[in-house]
Amino acid sequence: MPNLKVMIVEDEILTAMSLQKALEMQGYEVLEPVDTGEEAIKLAKRERPSVVIMDVLLNGRMDGIETARVLQTGGFTRIIFMTGYQDNEILERTKRVKSSLCLVKPIGPDDLGKALDQILDKGKAVDS
Numbered sequence: 001m002p003n004l005k006v007m008i009v010e011d012e013i014l015t016a017m018s019l020q021k022a023l024e025m026q027g028y029e030v031l032e033p034v035d036t037g038e039e040a041i042k043l044a045k046r047e048r049p050s051v052v053i054m055d056v057l058l059n060g061r062m063d064g065i066e067t068a069r070v071l072q073t074g075g076f077t078r079i080i081f082m083t084g085y086q087d088n089e090i091l092e093r094t095k096r097v098k099s100s101l102c103l104v105k106p107i108g109p110d111d112l113g114k115a116l117d118q119i120l121d122k123g124k125a126v127d128s
Contacts, residue, residue: 004120007049008033009040009067010082011059015105019053022109028116036060037067044076051119052076053112056083056090056102065093068100078119082107 006028010016016033023030031047034040036059044052052071054064068079079100083090086104094102103115
């Protein structure tokens with residue numbers, strides 16, 4: 001889906017680079033990945049991404065779920081969470097964020113493509 005700007009917020013650089021490459025190969029415009037919630041908020045205000053792919057655990061003071069809530073108050077509603085943990089508390093917290101879904105790592109390019117299609121589908125809210 002060309003003309004869609006995607007922001008990746010991921011504290012593991014190799015994972016971020018892999019996601020960026022996979023998304024670019026699918027035709028998405030991908031912003032330079034960031035690894036903290038604070039950087040994500042600044043970048044989102046400046047670049048206005050269509051979708052944010054957000055790791056739950058980040059460097060910095062804010063986790064991905066807190067960051068997503070701040071982004072949504074600023075008008076960024078589409079969030080795809082990623083987590084390596086299948087902890088019920090984390091999954092429940094992600095479910096409380098509107099217009100989001102959660103993928104459990106490892107995430108392949110097909111999984112990511114399907115998630116993007118699902119969250120972008122006619123602007124509908126997605127429940128995980």
